[in-house]
Amino acid sequence: xxxxxxxxxxxxxxxxxxxxxxxxxxxxxxxxxxxxxxxxxxxxxxxxxxxxxxxxxxxxxxxxxxxxxxxxxxxxxxxxxxxxxxxxxxxxxxxxxxxxxxxxxxxxxxxx
Amino acid sequence: xxxxxxxxxxxxxxxxxxxxxxxxxxxxxxxxxxxxxxxxxxxxxxxxxxxxxxxxxxxxxxxxxxxxxxxxxxxxxxxxxxxxxxxxxxxxxxxxxxxxxxxxxxxxxxxxx
Numbered sequence: 001x002x003x004x005x006x007x008x009x010x011x012x013x014x015x016x017x018x019x020x021x022x023x024x025x026x027x028x029x030x031x032x033x034x035x036x037x038x039x040x041x042x043x044x045x046x047x048x049x050x051x052x053x054x055x056x057x058x059x060x061x062x063x064x065x066x067x068x069x070x071x072x073x074x075x076x077x078x079x080x081x082x083x084x085x086x087x088x089x090x091x092x093x094x095x096x097x098x099x100x101x102x103x104x105x106x107x108x109x110x111x112x
Numbered sequence: 113x114x115x116x117x118x119x120x121x122x123x124x125x126x127x128x129x130x131x132x133x134x135x136x137x138x139x140x141x142x143x144x145x146x147x148x149x150x151x152x153x154x155x156x157x158x159x160x161x162x163x164x165x166x167x168x169x170x171x172x173x174x175x176x177x178x179x180x181x182x183x184x185x186x187x188x189x190x191x192x193x194x195x196x197x198x199x200x201x202x203x204x205x206x207x208x209x210x211x212x213x214x215x216x217x218x219x220x221x222x223x224x225x
């Protein structure tokens with residue numbers, strides 16, 4: 001089945017720790033995105049990538065990093081510099097042209 | 113500053129009635145508009161996209177776009193309890209490449225049996 005997978009479903013981070021969220025897609029989509037959603041808030045763009053080995057900062061990139069070594073994968077690292085990381089993280093992808101975006105199931109990050 | 117505004121609700125509608133969800137946006141050059149449905153604790157699911165002025169129908173859903181008024185709406189006919197969710201309006205800026213969508217905060221819809 002084609003789709004977008006994210007893992008883990010829940011992730012717990014200790015103070016000062018870096019954590020990495022996985023996002024994989026087998027839709028052969030060129031563009032991939034990371035969003036953050038806080039309770040009662042809309043989605044905010046963290047990073048996006050149009051092609052392999054290239055990515056751009058979104059509206060709230062501080063404290064996050066990404067890589068795009070393969071077309072299918074776009075992992076997000078939440079670094080210790082991100083002081084308020086508790087949120088629902090959503091990965092999305094879209095075919096060439098970047099119009100309609102499809103979302104993965106999300107990862108909920110909590111701070112211990 | 114790109115902005116997308118939605119009434120947060122909750123919007124309560126009796127089962128079988130028409131639910132009307134509204135969205136306004138600030139950027140006059142926006143060309144692509146999307147409605148997503150998000151159940152509690154789940155990720156957004158695409159319902160409709162609309163690019164031209166007028167109405168676009170898909171089953172019980174109708175999207176309406178008025179670019180002159182910078183207004184997009186979603187109508188749900190014959191509302192069902194399973195339609196109870198948060199509905200997110202999203203806008204993509206024309207010519208903006210593959211950067212992300214700008215989302216509203218969503219309208220919480222409750223269909224009362």
